[in-house]
Amino acid sequence: AQSVTQLGSHVSVSEGALVLLRCNYSSSVPPYLFWYVQYPNQGLQLLLKYTSAATLVKGINGFEAEFKKSETSFHLTKPSAHMSDAAEYFCAVTHAGNNRKLIWGLGTSLAVNP
Amino acid sequence: NAGVTQTPKFRILKIGQSMTLQCTQDMNHNYMYWYRQDPGMGLKLIYYSVGAGITDKGEVPNGYNVSRSTTEDFPLRLELAAPSQTSVYFCASSWTSGKDTQYFGPGTRLTVL
Numbered sequence: 583a584q585s586v587t588q589l590g591s592h593v594s595v596s597e598g599a600l601v602l603l604r605c606n607y608s609s610s611v612p613p614y615l616f617w618y619v620q621y622p623n624q625g626l627q628l629l630l631k632y633t634s635a636a637t638l639v640k641g642i643n644g645f646e647a648e649f650k651k652s653e654t655s656f657h658l659t660k661p662s663a664h665m666s667d668a669a670e671y672f673c674a675v676t677h678a679g680n681n682r683k684l685i686w687g688l689g690t691s692l693a694v695n696p
Numbered sequence: 697n698a699g700v701t702q703t704p705k706f707r708i709l710k711i712g713q714s715m716t717l718q719c720t721q722d723m724n725h726n727y728m729y730w731y732r733q734d735p736g737m738g739l740k741l742i743y744y745s746v747g748a749g750i751t752d753k754g755e756v757p758n759g760y761n762v763s764r765s766t767t768e769d770f771p772l773r774l775e776l777a778a779p780s781q782t783s784v785y786f787c788a789s790s791w792t793s794g795k796d797t798q799y800f801g802p803g804t805r806l807t808v809l
Contacts, residue, residue, distance in 0.1 A: 631797065672739065683744060684798070
């Protein structure tokens with residue numbers, strides 16, 4: 583069975599600091615991995631996704647994530663946080679075999695302090 | 697394109713009442729999903745559909761029903777509302793399978809008192 587673990591339900595960084603949001607997955611087959619972002623009082627939108635091409639994936643708003651099979655991780659990073667990055671971030675996984683549904687992490691709330 | 701639209705945005709129900717949450721997408725997507733989001737609990741899949749006339753249960757289907765008579769519409773029906781159904785409900789759609797990007801509506805905030 584597949585699962586996703588997001589380490590840290592709340593992360594706080596200073597404006598201009600590195601953002602690192604952690605996601606570890608469990609999958610017995612090659613996974614497809616996603617990061618979605620939810621701004622306050624809005625629906626979710628895709629930040630980036632890994633679908634077995636390049637292991638370093640670049641997304642919107644300066645975010646990127648690296649697929650590391652040996653560590654079963656897909657951590658999200660941004661070199662310099664901006665106030666507008668304050669949001670809820672969700673990691674999700676599926677796979678090529680039975681991929682009708684995504685398996686979602688519980689989310690990480692990112693606060694950016696001035 | 698309006699994308700995924702949901703109505704209403706907010707609703708307060710009394711225990712035992714029923715209602716339908718509307719969801720429409722104009723992207724000709726085959727897959728549609730209903731999620732509920734509770735604080736600290738992430739997203740829970742209620743029902744999904746892989747095409748008109750085809751629906752299937754997700755993780756938390758009890759107390760809900762869906763139908764998919766057209767590609768565009770995927771209403772969610774709550775029968776006999778209970779306080780445990782107080783939540784924010786999101787509809788989403790994707791072109792084909794789960795590996796495709798899901799596009800979300802703005803959500804419906806439902807309170808059952």
